[in-house]
Amino acid sequence: SDPELRRPVRFPIGGQRVPPPGGQVAGGALVLQVSSPNRVAVLGLDRPTAAERQGVAEKVTVSGQREIPVEEILRRLQAFEDAQNRKLEHYSAVNTTSLRFQASAGTQAIEATLQGPFFFDPKTGSDWAWETLYVNGVRWRGKTLPEIPLIQPEKAAALPLEIHFTKEYRYRLRGSDQIDGRDAWVVDFAPAGPGEKGKLYQGSVWIDKQLYSRLRTRAVQVGLEGEVLSNEETLLYTPVDANGQAAPWSAQSYILPLRLVGQQILSVVNNSTVVERETRLTDVRINAPGFAEARQKVNASDVTMVRDTAKGLRYLVKDEQGERVVKEGFKTSKLFGAGGVFYDDALDYPLPLAGINYFSFDYKGTGQQVNLFYGGVLLVGNIAQPRLFGSRFDAGAQVFAIGVPTTDTFYRNGKEIKDEAVKQLPATVSFKLGHPIGNFIKVDGEYEILYFHYGTADDTAKSFVVPTSNFTHSFSLSTSFARSGYQLQASGSYNLRSSWDFWGLPGNPDFDKTKKDFLRWDAAASKNWYLPRFQKVGLEFDYASGSDLDRFSKYQFGFFGGTRVHGYQSNSVRATEVWAGHASYGFEIGEAFRLDAVADTAIATDKQTGLDHELLAGVGIAGTFIGPWQTVVNLDVGTPVAGPDKGFVLYLVFLKLFK
Incomplete structure (x- = not known):
């Protein structure tokens, strides 16, 4: 029923010759005609390439291996993620995020760690409850948590490697690598043009050669303005089963980004402040019963909550009826x-x-x-x-x-x-x-x-002449x-x-x-x-x-x-x-x-x-x-x-x- 399917091919079984199939598009679908069919017929079909769809402009192949265009790698990646998204209705977890603030030189740092239930579904997005705060590892004993300024760059208008190719990015196959023993394609991506300032990324994605799932994504946000001078994030993917337990790398597992490592450089009263961020999702439950009830129970409590919106993190506060609503802005x-x-x-x-x-x-x-x-x-x-x-x-x-x-x-x-x-x-x-x-x-x-x-x-000798008070220019x-926790200054x-x-x-x-x-x-x-x-x-x-x-x-x-x-x-x-x-x-x-x-x-x-x-x-x-x-x-x-x-x-x- 897909009119984009084309170039039907029939593969022989057992070495015998088989006549090629015929086909034509009729009624918005490709109709195949297979002559002399056996009990089993193996067919091959093509889709238009990403370049033909005006999504990817450049083809790069890896020498010494079976040639495969970068758009084909990305098509298979997107097919894998499309299949996973169809079976993933929602999931919950415990989100532990550490924010480590330090000046542009030295090792002194202030670490704030927030921990609490995390809920995701495709319709609402991500909600996170801040149940516990640790300051340098010391637990906050107050009944309520202080409101933390949500200083962050504008969220990207177009993320790379989404399900549908867009013209915002160009892709290049850099080569091969290994991540935790898994062979991977390394694909670089960058904005195809100026785009919207601060709303596009540049980086690399490591794609599993066997499954065509993501193993790692590293990206830097480009064109930032304001107090956020730099924003880099690395997502690390892990296979788990529906109960959040370790699972093999297979199409039956859920491949999720359970760890994020990032760094922001902020301009705070003219000084560079480095913020290292590490997020871990644990106690993951996928498509588990009681998801809506657990989320509603947290919503009804008095804990501080945030939601990941199209504009970035925003506080979820209770309105007059006690329902959680998104609050724009924060106390500056x-x-x-x-x-x-x-x-x-x-x-x-x-x-x-x-x-x-x-x-x-x-x-x-x-x-x-x-x-x-x-x-x-x-x-x-x-x-x-x-x-x-x-x-x-x-x-x-x-x-x-x-x-x-x-x-x-x-x-x-x-x-x-x-x-x-x-x-x-x-x-x-x-x-x-x-x-x-x-x-x-x-x-x-x-x-x-x-x-x-x-x-x-008091002890200065009478013959000692003190320096002249002065201005020094x-x-x-x-x-x-x-970067990556290392700091240099001169x-x-x-x-x-x-x-x-x-x-x-x-x-x-x-x-x-x-x-x-x-x-x-x-x-x-x-x-x-x-x-x-x-x-x-x-x-x-x-x-x-x-x-x-x-x-x-x-x-x-x-x-x-x-x-x-x-x-x-x-x-x-x-x-x-x-x-x-x-x-x-x-x-x-x-x-x-x-x-x-x-x-x-x-x-x-x-x-x-x-x-x-x-x-x-x-x-x-x-x-x-x-x-x-x-x-x-x-x-x-x-x-x-x-x-x-x-x-x-x-x-x-x-x-x-x-x-």
Whole structure:
């Protein structure tokens, strides 16, 4: 009954010759005439190729094997998926999705894991209930889960390899590969033309040579705009039976994407934030009785639910009648309360941290991002536009000020020189412009003006001349790369002080008028490995150096910065060249506590202070737990174990989400 069938062929059985069949299209169907039929007749029929349907423009064959056009491979793939879709009425599962947020450099990350029932049917699509939330492996104990901003790219208008070929994509047979022992064709796909911005994909699909089912699909969304700079997803397919148990690779099994691994790069207040995503479907039940009742039971509960719509994930909320409806948009602003304490030996007393943090992804509908923390003695503010004038450039500004001076301690030949201590009070304003290159690289340019106020400390010698308070103009260029959990970063800066007069004790050899301007450069590489039961292993390596550096521009090893060594105080030991390594291992205890054991080492060189490839090392513990009133408590404490510094550094903060 298919009028597209053509070219009938009859195959002989047992070696005897058989007359060819005849055929003609009549009444919207192909009518075959088989003369001298036996009890069994083996016939072959052709369909129009994808190229003839104007779907695929290019034919590629694999040399050394039976030639097979790429459109024939895709036709068989689509025939397999069509057959599977006809027998798959619906399925349910438990969806566990982990979102791992981290900056473009370093191994520190925040992991949010959402878990709950998942329901799919072709008519409604996918619904997912968030029953449980884990923050860094610690279970959220509140009755309701906080609403998480659903920051995501626009959903693709046309997915590659759908049942019907379309003109949006072109396909190319790249060759062969093996996936878990299965021979596969590797087919690359890409948009055939400009298409709709942000709504098409480019990538590869691995197709089983025996079944013509998918084994793996990897795709990058192209033409993105806004705060989502990059979006890459890899789907891994597994054969299961109707009860979700492992099944052989056969046409009778259900071949489903039970695991997704993805990465997004977001522009958040002018900084690249990498979001690694991993989704696993377990406890799968296909066409099981009671599907509708189980879905309705979850709908009637008070759990947070989302639906995968044509526009992406959307919250499912209850209307006045108690029915779940799709909610467009989400709360773009959040207000946090923060309280805690920070201490290292550079401070005369612990620095209290108590204040309010306001953050908005879309401030008053302008598309601008705003972040503001005010804590009495500390002010940090950011404003950014992730799509400057509708382009892929992002731009923004930041201000930082602290009301408590710190002590700049000086070490020479491993000993603290107290009579050369200096009090300093910094404040900065910076302006940044960035642009992505491809899907995994971002380049940023920044202008920063820093004000340093210098003064004497209690132990400063009377003959010691403190530096001239000044403005420092800094022009920097940086680039970052992130993919598959690996991150690379490099930056360089030119810095010019507004004034730089003699400082120090008489005859100070470190003072040089030419050091009024100086250069700094650094590079870093890092990788996190996420293991079962919320375990994490992190490694990071850094290199930093410069030119014309002095005491007040050299690299330090305090709490802030990439060259940090746990336990080392701010503004004490410093170096002109640093090779550093950082290792961490994190685990959860009874879903109630999260602990990370941290070890830092640095090989520091500074001829002025007697450091000649000196080993600096420190160890520490970082932790997370859920405190009273649904507060998230973060702890970080460290102590030196090698090098000239001593003492400890403590950071303790409580975060409370108000709305």
